[in-house]
Amino acid sequence: MPVPPALTNAVRACRGHFMLAAAFSALINILYLAPTIYMMQVYDRVVPTNGVLTLVFITLVVGAAIATLSALDAVRARLMMRASLRLNRLLSGDILDRLLARSRAKPGDPSTQQAMREFDTLRQTLGGQAATALFDVPWTPLYLFVAFLIHPMLGGLVLGAGAILIALAITNERGSKAKAEQAHQANARAYEAHEATLRKAEVVRALGMRRAMVARHIRQRSAGLDASADLQFSGSRYNSLVKFVRMFMQSFALGVGAWLAIHGQISVGAIIAASVLLSRALQPIEQLVGAWPSIVQSRQALQTLDRLFTNAPSAPEARTTLPDPEGFVELDRVVVRNAEGSAILLKNVSLKLAPGEVLGVIGPSGAGKTTLARVAAGALPPDFGEIRIDDASTADWDPEALARHIGYLPQDCALLPGTVSENISRFAGARGVEQPVIDTEVVKAARMAGVHELILRLPNGYDTCIEGGGHRLSAGQAQRVALARALYGSPRILILDEPNSALDSDGEEALSRAIAAAKMQGAAIMIVAHRAAVLANAERLAVLTGGEIVGVGPRGEIFAALQKSAPPPNVVPINEGVRP
Structure with a gap:
């Protein structure tokens, strides 16, 4: 998909924010292992030995780890919001300038409100949950590696569950692409017609067209809402499947862990650890599936902005200052x-x-x-x-x-x-x-x-x-x-x-x-x-x-x-x- 150079340059200008957010994501995902290790120590060391002092010390350590994790997560969220605000400062003026510089709108070109609405959708996605989940996904192999260290069967279980979720995400994307485009276009037409009618509200009232226009806009709005609802229904089915797979596999991991513990292949503490590892490994994928509608909307917003930057004139280059005109x-x-x-x-x-x-x-x-x-x-x-x-x-x-x-x-x-x-x-x-x-x-x-x-x-x-x-x-x-x-x-x-x-x-x-x-x-x-x-x-x-x-x-x-x-x-x- 083509990306306007102006947007590419703006994202590059926010590279420092994204790199810090990626670094914090690495630390956050490493610290997420702390509760797993804590559970293994409690069940494998504290309970069998009645080690109260050990329990106190490891509790303090895991408390510090979770506090650090929470602080890093808050800082990461602020960084992403700062990146979103910086994108607004870098691009909103250019977008508005191109819209105002546009001498005539070609068929299919976005209106001012549509272009800014699309830009806000893209900006919020880049600074929101979808981007955070993308930063977390590369660390899924870490949990997979730890699961293989505990037992290859548990590692295979995490790998299989992840593959199922990825397959569901790809199927969801393919099934929703056409519906998302249809919903996007229908809603854009409805908003544009609604705004145009509101600008002529006096004429509408004077000529007795109010009820006719209300009925017309309800039909246009219904077309957009029906398409959006169809997209939401389709997405909700996949979200439900993803949630079922994650919860079932998390419970199944407990069962597999118990079976392995009965046969003496893992410790009792590893049973709980296996369930936590699987849950954490699948969480970013589940978040991506949940945020997929916003990702699809952002892709459509990118197409709209690319059309705007392609068709609308850019800021003119600096010219030699000519003397004030005489008027010829x-x-x-x-x-x-x-x-x-x-x-x-x-x-x-x-x-x-x-x-x-x-x-x-x-x-x-x-x-x-x-x-x-x-x-x-x-x-x-x-x-x-x-x-x-x-x-x-x-x-x-x-x-x-x-x-x-x-x-x-x-x-x-x-x-x-x-x-x-x-x-x-x-x-x-x-x-x-x-x-x-x-x-x-x-x-x-x-x-x-x-x-x-x-x-x-x-x-x-x-x-x-x-x-x-x-x-x-x-x-x-x-x-x-x-x-x-x-x-x-x-x-x-x-x-x-x-x-x-x-x-x-x-x-x-x-x-x-x-x-x-x-x-x-x-x-x-x-x-x-x-x-x-x-x-x-x-x-x-x-x-x-x-x-x-x-x-x-x-x-x-x-x-x-x-x-x-x-x-x-x-x-x-x-x-x-x-x-x-």
């Missing part, structure tokens, strides 16, 4: 396909945008306007073609550094759980920007967006928590806050997708003033719009139809041409913006 934007023969690759959303689109210029993008619904805005903002990389900022390809820029010079207002606003200030500042505090600087820039952006007074009227002003259980903003309020976020930091490039779709007349006036102010500051502005009012500041318009630019030219001539349904003579027909 060029889209050169950009082609974008849908996630399945079955349709082309943008076809050889070429556009230019200069600082201090406002370009409006118009066209019918489904023409690809939002896709164009996403591409121009850097939210969606093109499949073919190139995007250049100040003559440098966007691939030459550090994505995070470039994004701070781009203001983007998507159709859905996409505000995140946090305060109004945090949303406007793009959570700059989390990346180490000092709070006084953030506060100044936040208020500046809010004033520019004309939303300062509105924010002050919220329950806690700029510190009002929104989204994720916080204060619910209206659609218009959310769009105006998102506009302030786009204006934060005085970006040189401003991409606005339907920025007035939820605004009233006051909001549209504030938006027009904000666009005019950004234009005066020299920002290059692209506005995707259906309503002409927001395009009052646009010098040029681009008409997009069927994913293609069918004309670019001055705003008045484009509108006149659209009214006449004929291209005006001065309109550039094929994507020819002019850079000053």
Whole structure:
């Protein structure tokens, strides 16, 4: 099974924890022989000789051994937990970063919650009982060796019992593999559908779909639970068989030991020792069989993470720091396909945008306007073609550094759980920007967006928590806050997708003033719009139809041409913006 290099490196970083845990496992398994030796001494030496003093001394010794064993076991558990926590520190950020960097999810790619849930399953298995049992299994031959020293028949008994348990474990693995995969996929689909419905709970209630969706999710959940239950039932049968084999063989070892003692081949103390040795030798195998469902889940989690690390981009390499952009934007023969690759959303689109210029993008619904805005903002990389900022390809820029010079207002606003200030500042505090600087820039952006007074009227002003259980903003309020976020930091490039779709007349006036102010500051502005009012500041318009630019030219001539349904003579027909 392929293992992502990032996971391999993280496990190597925890190698010290695992090596210490393995060393402690060696000591623990050696100390587990102490009770066996103690029993043999009690029955073979203390009882026949009435040696009270000997009993006291060996009791003290076995007490110290068991206390040391318990302490080592506790330290080993802490080491495994520390390794699990370190894996979280090393990998969780990379996993989340790859999920957020993923421009589009391919069919079968994990969702964010699924990927983190799978990672936690793998992490807990590596730091839990299954890993501990794996450390103990290599020491089973030690107990087998001691059993052979007592008597070859007892050694053969331990060997045979171990072989039976291993055969049961292999049979369990082969029988449960397909069922585990089926249960995993069914549960993943159910969780994904449930989360998607919860995000649209208001629409579900408003349209009377609540009971229908509940019934649908119960069916989906039942499919996953039925598959999981089938897996559990199958596993429980093998667990019961393993427990029966271990308990029967432990009792049988007593009987064999008694038979050997009757014939004078072993001592009386060895009878009890044989049963204890067999029990301890089989215990790690029994634990592995019991932990097998978590091992199977971890294997599936590993497949999910491998798919994520294969399909999602890794952290970009360090690049030469380029100067802050002036705002020249060029889209050169950009082609974008849908996630399945079955349709082309943008076809050889070429556009230019200069600082201090406002370009409006118009066209019918489904023409690809939002896709164009996403591409121009850097939210969606093109499949073919190139995007250049100040003559440098966007691939030459550090994505995070470039994004701070781009203001983007998507159709859905996409505000995140946090305060109004945090949303406007793009959570700059989390990346180490000092709070006084953030506060100044936040208020500046809010004033520019004309939303300062509105924010002050919220329950806690700029510190009002929104989204994720916080204060619910209206659609218009959310769009105006998102506009302030786009204006934060005085970006040189401003991409606005339907920025007035939820605004009233006051909001549209504030938006027009904000666009005019950004234009005066020299920002290059692209506005995707259906309503002409927001395009009052646009010098040029681009008409997009069927994913293609069918004309670019001055705003008045484009509108006149659209009214006449004929291209005006001065309109550039094929994507020819002019850079000053």
